[in-house]
Amino acid sequence: MFRISQDEFRAIIQQLDMAIRNHEEWFSSLNRQMLCRLPFDQRDLHENAYRECLFGQWLYQHSHPALRDHPAFESIEKEHQRMHQLAARVLVAAQESGSAQPDDYDHFSNSLQRLRLEVQTLKRELETTYYNRDSLTGANTRVGMLTYLREQLELVKRGSQQLTISMMDLDHFKTLNDAHGHVVGDRVLAGVARFLLDNIRPYDRLYRYGGEEFLLSLSHTGAAEALTMIERLRNGIERHEIVIDGDERLQVTASFGLFEVTAGSSIEEAVHRADQALYQAKLLGRNQARLWTAELADGAV
Numbered sequence: 001m002f003r004i005s006q007d008e009f010r011a012i013i014q015q016l017d018m019a020i021r022n023h024e025e026w027f028s029s030l031n032r033q034m035l036c037r038l039p040f041d042q043r044d045l046h047e048n049a050y051r052e053c054l055f056g057q058w059l060y061q062h063s064h065p066a067l068r069d070h071p072a073f074e075s076i077e078k079e080h081q082r083m084h085q086l087a088a089r090v091l092v093a094a095q096e097s098g099s100a101q102p103d104d105y106d107h108f109s110n111s112l113q114r115l116r117l118e119v120q121t122l123k124r125e126l127e128t129t130y131y132n133r134d135s136l137t138g139a140n141t142r143v144g145m146l147t148y149l150r151e152q153l154e155l156v157k158r159g160s161q162q163l164t165i166s167m168m169d170l171d172h173f174k175t176l177n178d179a180h181g182h183v184v185g186d187r188v189l190a191g192v193a194r195f196l197l198d199n200i201r202p203y204d205r206l207y208r209y210g211g212e213e214f215l216l217s218l219s220h221t222g223a224a225e226a227l228t229m230i231e232r233l234r235n236g237i238e239r240h241e242i243v244i245d246g247d248e249r250l251q252v253t254a255s256f257g258l259f260e261v262t263a264g265s266s267i268e269e270a271v272h273r274a275d276q277a278l279y280q281a282k283l284l285g286r287n288q289a290r291l292w293t294a295e296l297a298d299g300a301v
């Protein structure tokens with residue numbers, strides 16, 4: 001879901017919300033039609049009713065490709081199809097013989113409940129992401145960062161994973177702002193964040209820590225592997241061209257500091273150490289990644 005803009009996020013959340021409400025209203029009206037023996041809307045009896053309802057039309061024709069890649073999409077799609085097919089079976093029986101099999105009705109009603117739950121869960125997940133995303137860069141804001149990192153630390157303490165934290169800061173960003181203006185600076189910032197989001201693994205997290213400083217949380221990754229990964233990202237940023245206006249392109253570099261979180265460390269200490277390593281990378285000339293070592297402890301740099 002990294003490639004979705006804030007506006008697209010909002011539109012998807014609205015569609016999911018509408019899907020829940022529309023299907024609830026539809027279910028009530030079907031019950032009314034059956035109880036009062038009113039004629040059914042023949043479209044509900046079609047084999048393709050799941051494609052023809054408003055949600056189906058949106059799902060199959062207009063939903064964002066990134067949403068279709070979401071793990072929840074497939075099960076929502078299947079449940080929605082199943083639910084409409086079960087509804088059609090109930091309606092056909094009611095139309096032909098005046099009543100439906102209770103089991104069929106229960107399957108239909110249970111399927112609708114499951115669909116509602118799945119859509120609701122996805123909607124909540126997207127809302128959390130939406131409200132915790134930095135609108136300029138698409139990275140996570142710091143809200144929830146410490147909670148997430150503490151959970152990751154618990155897994156380190158249990159020996160379930162290795163965890164490395166990296167602080168990243170763009171080099172000479174003030175000079176870039178001064179030379180090209182803040183608007184261009186913003187575009188560069190957003191471009192670099194986009195590059196990082198596109199090149200980290202699905203279980204890594206990128207947080208905007210401060211102005212032009214980012215924190216990367218690399219789960220299941222020890223220091224050596226993290227250094228290789230970060231080196232690849234650093235190299236990628238250096239070569240990545242950010243389109244500014246028309247043909248104008250800018251390139252920037254970034255410095256990184258890394259710390260492998262150990263069972264005995266606190267998250268605050270881990271962030272501080274990654275920051276010390278970043279400071280060392282800046283001192284040594286920028287555009288490089290440094291791993292924290294004991295010599296960098298307070299006072300040594």
Ligand SMILES: Nc1nc2c(ncn2[C@@H]2O[C@H](COP(=O)(O)OP(=O)(O)OP(=O)(O)O)[C@@H](O)[C@H]2O)c(=O)[nH]1
Pocket residue numbers: 169170171172173174175177181182183184185186189210211212282286
């Ligand atoms: N355009 C833009 N600039 C920002 C933003 N947040 C912070 N900055 C700028 O980033 C610059 C950071 O400057 P410094 O901390 O001096 O660092 P630097 O110039 O990158 O130098 P080094 O980090 O030492 O390589 C400042 O000029 C801030 O105004 C932002 O959201 N947009």
